[in-house]
Amino acid sequence: MAHATAKAGLFDCREAWASTIEALAAADERIVVVVNDSVGSSKLGGFQKAFPDRTINVGIAEQVMVGVGAGLANGGRIPFVSAASCFITGRALEQVKADVAYAGFNVKLVGQSSGVAYGELGATHHSIEDFAWLRPLTDIIVITPSDPWETAEAVKWAATHEGPVYLRLSRMPVPALEVPDRVFRVGKAEVMREGRDLAIIACGTTVHLAVAAAELLAQDGVAARVLNMATLNPLDEEALHAAAATGAIVTVEEASVRGGLGGAVAEFTASHRPIPVERMGFPGFMPTGSADWLFAEHGLSAPGIAAAAMRALARR
Amino acid sequence: MHMPAGTNDTLSLITAKALWMRRRAFQMVYMAQLGHPGGDFSAIDVLATLYFGVLRFDPARPDWPARDRFIMSKGHASGALYTALCAAGYFPESWLDSYMQPRSLLNGHPNRNYLPGVETNTGPLGHGFPVAVGVAIAGKLSGSDHRTFVLTGDGEQQEGSNWEAAMVAGHRKLSHLTLIIDRNRLQQGAGTEETSGLDPLDQKYAAFGWDVAFADGHDIAALHLALSAPPGDRPRCIIANTVKGKGVSFMENKANWHHGVPNADQFATAMKELI
Ligand SMILES: Cc1ncc(C[n+]2csc(CCOP(=O)(O)OP(=O)(O)O)c2C)c(N)n1
Ligand SMILES: [Mg+2]
Numbered sequence: 001m002a003h004a005t006a007k008a009g010l011f012d013c014r015e016a017w018a019s020t021i022e023a024l025a026a027a028d029e030r031i032v033v034v035v036n037d038s039v040g041s042s043k044l045g046g047f048q049k050a051f052p053d054r055t056i057n058v059g060i061a062e063q064v065m066v067g068v069g070a071g072l073a074n075g076g077r078i079p080f081v082s083a084a085s086c087f088i089t090g091r092a093l094e095q096v097k098a099d100v101a102y103a104g105f106n107v108k109l110v111g112q113s114s115g116v117a118y119g120e121l122g123a124t125h126h127s128i129e130d131f132a133w134l135r136p137l138t139d140i141i142v143i144t145p146s147d148p149w150e151t152a153e154a155v156k157w158a159a160t161h162e163g164p165v166y167l168r169l170s171r172m173p174v175p176a177l178e179v180p181d182r183v184f185r186v187g188k189a190e191v192m193r194e195g196r197d198l199a200i201i202a203c204g205t206t207v208h209l210a211v212a213a214a215e216l217l218a219q220d221g222v223a224a225r226v227l228n229m230a231t232l233n234p235l236d237e238e239a240l241h242a243a244a245a246t247g248a249i250v251t252v253e254e255a256s257v258r259g260g261l262g263g264a265v266a267e268f269t270a271s272h273r274p275i276p277v278e279r280m281g282f283p284g285f286m287p288t289g290s291a292d293w294l295f296a297e298h299g300l301s302a303p304g305i306a307a308a309a310m311r312a313l314a315r316r
Numbered sequence: 317m318h319m320p321a322g323t324n325d326t327l328s329l330i331t332a333k334a335l336w337m338r339r340r341a342f343q344m345v346y347m348a349q350l351g352h353p354g355g356d357f358s359a360i361d362v363l364a365t366l367y368f369g370v371l372r373f374d375p376a377r378p379d380w381p382a383r384d385r386f387i388m389s390k391g392h393a394s395g396a397l398y399t400a401l402c403a404a405g406y407f408p409e410s411w412l413d414s415y416m417q418p419r420s421l422l423n424g425h426p427n428r429n430y431l432p433g434v435e436t437n438t439g440p441l442g443h444g445f446p447v448a449v450g451v452a453i454a455g456k457l458s459g460s461d462h463r464t465f466v467l468t469g470d471g472e473q474q475e476g477s478n479w480e481a482a483m484v485a486g487h488r489k490l491s492h493l494t495l496i497i498d499r500n501r502l503q504q505g506a507g508t509e510e511t512s513g514l515d516p517l518d519q520k521y522a523a524f525g526w527d528v529a530f531a532d533g534h535d536i537a538a539l540h541l542a543l544s545a546p547p548g549d550r551p552r553c554i555i556a557n558t559v560k561g562k563g564v565s566f567m568e569n570k571a572n573w574h575h576g577v578p579n580a581d582q583f584a585t586a587m588k589e590l591i
Contacts, residue, residue, distance in 0.1 A: 037471060037503050037504045037505050037506075038505070040504065040505045041504075057511055058512060059474035059511045059512030060472060060474040060475055061474045061475055063476060090440075091440060120348070120416035121424035121425055121439065122427065122439060124438075125424070125439060287418070288416060288417070288418065288422070288423040290418070293418045
C-alpha cells in the first residue's frame with residue numbers, strides 16, 4: 001500500500017467547515033446554526049449573510065445554546081451548534097448529556113478551536129478534557145477530522161446522520177493529507193501507513209505528525225503502522241485488535257493523556273491484549289504559552305513521536 | 317447617602333494612573349500581538365478608580381483577611397487588571413513585558429496561583445460574579461466590614477449564572493457587594509442589543525432586590541462618587557456607561573477591536589493620542 005503523505009501548504013480547517021455548512025444549508029432548509037456570540041470565531045459570517053434567519057445567536061449563553069439546539073431538533077430542524085469546544089463541552093456539559101445524548105436529539109455539536117489552539121489564553125480556553133467528558137456518552141458520535149478534506153466529509157456526514165454528533169474541529173494550521181483512494185468512513189480507522197513493528201494511533205491535528213514520525217522511524221528500520229482514529233465514539237475495535245497485534249502502540253492526540261484516545265486504547269489493550277502503550281498528549285493545566293510552544297514542550301512533533309515509539313518498543 | 321466627592325488630589329492621581337495603564341496595556345498587547353484592548357480600555361477608568369480611590373488593600377499582604385476584594389469577572393481584559401495590580405504595587409513593572417510569553421505569570425486570563433492580588437481565576441464569562449457572592453457571604457459570616465467589588469462585561473450578563481448570582485445576593489441582602497457592569501454596548505461580534513438585548517438592565521437588577529445606579533464610566537469624579545458610597549442595606553449594581561476602546565480614536569466603539577491587535581503605525585498613533 002502506498003503511504004499517506006502531507007502536501008505542502010497549511011490550512012485552517014474552519015474554512016472547510018464554513019464552506020461545507022453553507023453549501024449544505026443552501027440545499028436543505030432544515031439546517032440551522034446556533035452560536036454563542038461566536039459567528040466570527042466559527043467563520044460563520046458568510047452563513048449569517050446568506051441565511052440570517054437560520055443563524056441563531058443566543059448571545060454568550062452556552063447552556064441555553066445547547067438546549068435551544070435540542071429544541072430546534074424537536075421542531076424538525078438540523079441544528080449545528082457551533083462554539084469554542086471548551087465552552088460547548090465544559091460549560092454546557094449537562095445539556096450535552098441530558099438534552100442531546102440522553103434525549104437523543106438530532107443535534108450536531110461543533111467544537112471549534114479545540115485542543116490548545118487558544119494557547120496563551122490558558123487552561124480555561126484549552127479544550128483538552130472534552131474527549132474524556134464525551135467518551136462515556138456513547139450515544140454521541142465523536143469525530144476529530146485531521147485535515148480540510150476530512151473536515152468537509154465529516155460535516156457532510158453529520159448532516160445526513162440522524163442522531164447526536166460531536167465534531168471536534170481545529171483552527172491549528174495543518175497540511176492536507178494525500179491518501180490514495182481516500183474514503184471517509186465513520187467508525188473506521190484510516191490506515192495511513194502499513195507497518196508491523198508497532199502502531200501509532202493519532203487523530204485530528206496530530207495525524208500529520210504521526211505520518212512524519214513513521215517516515216523518521218522507517219529511516220531507522222522501524223516499520224510503524226499509522227492509524228487515523230478520526231472516530232473516537234464508537235471505537236474501531238477491529239483496527240485496535242490489529243494494532244495491538246504489532247506488540248506496541250503509541251497514541252497521539254491534542255488532548256489530555258487521561259481519558260481520551262490514549263485512555264480508550266489503554267482500556268482496550270488492558271481488556272484484550274496487554275501491551276506497552278505510550279500515550280502522547282497533554283498532562284493537565286499547563287503554564288502560559290502558545291499552541292506551538294505547548295506542542296513542542298510535550299513532544300508533539302515527528303521526532304517526539306518517533307522517540308515515544310522507541311520507548312514503546314523498548315518496553316515490549 | 318454619599319461620601320464627600322474625592323479630593324482633587326485623589327482624582328488627579330486616578331486620572332494619571334488610568335493614562336499610564338492605557339499606555340502600558342496597549343504596549344503589552346502590541347508586544348504580544350494578542351489580547352483584548354477594546355475591553356481593557358472600557359474598564360481601565362473603573363479599575364483605576366477602585367485601586368487608587370476606593371479599595372482598602374495592602375500589596376505586601378495580598379491575603380490580608382480584611383482587604384476589600386476586587387474580582388475581574390471579564391477576565392479577557394487582563395491588560396486592564398495586570399496594569400492595575402502592577403500600578404498598585406503587587407509586582408514589578410518588568411513583569412508586564414512577559415505578557416503571554418512562555419511560562420509567563422501574566423497568562424492571557426488571570427490566574428490567582430500565578431499573581432498576587434488576583435482573587436480568582438476568570439476567563440470563561442459568568443464565573444466571577446458567583447465567586448464574588450461567595451466572598452460577600454464569607455465576609456458577612458465572619459462579621460468583617462470588607463467590601464467586594466466585581467466587574468462584569470455587559471455581553472457577559474447574557475450568561476445565566478449572573479442572574480442566579482443576582483438572585484442569591486438580593487435574597488441574602490449582601491450589602492457589602494457591589495457589581496459593576498461595563499456597559500460598552502458591544503460584545504465580541506456585535507452590539508449587545510442586536511445580539512440578545514439586555515435593557516432595561518437597571519429594572520432587572522432592581523427587581524432582583526438590588527440598589528441600582530448609573531455612572532459615566534469615564535468620568536473619574538462620578539465613578540469615585542458612585543464606587544466610594546458606603547454600603548446600604550442591599551447589594552449595589554453600578555451600570556458604568558462606557559466606550560469600548562475608550563481613548564484611542566480608531567478603537568472607540570469598534571467591535572473588531574475586541575481582540576484586535578495594533579500594527580506599528582496604529583501603535584504609534586495610539587501613543588500620540590494617549591497623553
Ligand atoms: C463562557 C464564555 N463564552 C464565550 C467566551 C468568549 N468571549 C470572550 S470575551 C467575549 C465577549 C465579551 O463581551 P463583554 O462581556 O461585553 O465584554 P467587553 O465588551 O467588556 O470586552 C466572548 C464571547 C468566553 N470567554 N467565555
Ligand atoms: Mg461589552
